[in-house]
Amino acid sequence: MTSRRTSHDLHTELASLTTEAFRPELAEIDRLPTLDIARLMNGEDAGVPAAVATQLPRIAAAIDAVAQRMARGGRLVYAGAGTAGRLGVLDASECPPTFNTDPAQVVGLIAGGPEAMVTSVEGAEDSPELARKDLDALGLTADDTVVGVSASGRTPYAVGAVEHARALGALTVGLACNEHSALAAAAEHGIEVVVGPELITGSTRLKAGTAQKLVLNMLSTITMIRLGKTYGNLMVDVRASNDKLRARSRRIVSLATGASDAEIEKALTESGGEVKNAILALLSGVDGPTAARLLHESGGHLRTALTHATA
The missing domain is CATH 3.40.50.10490 (Glucose-6-phosphate isomerase like protein; domain 1)
Structure with a gap:
């Protein structure tokens, strides 16, 4: 002891x-x-x-x-x-x-x-x-x-x-x-x-x-x-658990993609609110399931997934 x-x-x-x-x-x-x-x-x-x-x-x-x-x-x-x-x-x-x-x-x-x-x-x-x-x-x-x-x-x-x-x-x-x-x-x-x-x-x-x-x-x-939890200095893995964070999610997708409000809402809805998936779908033109697969294969790194999506 x-x-x-x-x-x-x-x-x-x-x-x-x-x-x-x-x-x-x-x-x-x-x-x-x-x-x-x-x-x-x-x-x-x-x-x-x-x-x-x-x-x-x-x-x-x-x-x-x-x-x-x-x-x-x-x-x-x-x-x-x-x-x-x-x-x-x-x-x-x-x-x-x-x-x-x-x-x-x-x-x-x-x-x-x-x-x-x-x-x-x-x-x-x-x-x-x-x-x-x-x-x-x-x-x-x-x-x-x-x-x-x-x-x-x-x-x-x-x-x-x-x-x-x-x-x-x-x-x-x-x-x-x-x-x-x-x-x-x-x-x-x-x-x-x-x-x-x-x-x-x-x-x-x-x-x-x-x-x-x-x-x-x-x-x-x-x-x-x-670990790929950000894209640049954007919190792309933010968890939208309240109104403020949901608004922040939309803003992050907007800053990353420059998409319109309607496009952002559609992408977030189709991705179940996952910011990374929505950004990948908007920037690469892939659908939701493909975005999810590419991110999984890339270990959650959005930049890597984008490279694979546009290769």
């Missing part, structure tokens, strides 16, 4: 982390006018994209590896605690409506389960055993990817998830906001976005959270681009 860390051990660990560092120059921030605090906070946030930029080669390498496995049917799984876990759940939950993915294709695991999305679950983040249990419930395979997310880079739940996933042969990514982190070291692809001390000491929902959100945006979005 994994031994519990003492309070002294934890204090020593936290003292060594840049995300936990105290900034004496901000010790009287509560005395400042609100506008001055807002300017300070905005200035802090402005440096986050530059910190992410230093990790772009590592991020790109991770994305290519993730996309390769997802093309074989693998899943993308985020694992984290607290803010990091919530950001993973958020990113995963936005993939089905944006890219028409199966809800089981991109999964967010948070230490403590769904309850932890809105309240703290005592001790959950300190349990690598809980991470192993959560991953085992998914039936992890070598085609899956597990992304451990932790600002400190030392959260036992995130590190445990990555270690267990790697032992099972899955691809692993460790996303942290401190250098020389245990999380990055445990993963095949380590990404360390060092944003420095927070405006409010140790509140890693601020710059660290923003950095994590930016990287997760890249991981999921660019992976989906690689």
Whole structure:
């Protein structure tokens, strides 16, 4: 059984982390006018994209590896605690409506389960055993990817998830906001976005959270681009589940084809609302069933299907 860390051990660990560092120059921030605090906070946030930029080669390498496995049917799984876990759940939950993915294709695991999305679950983040249990419930395979997310880079739940996933042969990514982190070291692809001390000491929902959100945006979005979920910068796999998305679907078909409203409505109706099929039918002149077949044969890549349709 994994031994519990003492309070002294934890204090020593936290003292060594840049995300936990105290900034004496901000010790009287509560005395400042609100506008001055807002300017300070905005200035802090402005440096986050530059910190992410230093990790772009590592991020790109991770994305290519993730996309390769997802093309074989693998899943993308985020694992984290607290803010990091919530950001993973958020990113995963936005993939089905944006890219028409199966809800089981991109999964967010948070230490403590769904309850932890809105309240703290005592001790959950300190349990690598809980991470192993959560991953085992998914039936992890070598085609899956597990992304451990932790600002400190030392959260036992995130590190445990990555270690267990790697032992099972899955691809692993460790996303942290401190250098020389245990999380990055445990993963095949380590990404360390060092944003420095927070405006409010140790509140890693601020710059660290923003950095994590930016990287997760890249991981999921660019992976989906690689998987053919877009046509140019158009969301051609959008799921039209409400009036706004149905209107967006019509607009996407219009931007991609330049067809008239009547032609678009006809194509969408004949394709059962599938935007890709409608675009392919309009641009290549094939009927609905042929469009569906060509897309299937092209692995869902619209550009490839268009090339085959016009060959």
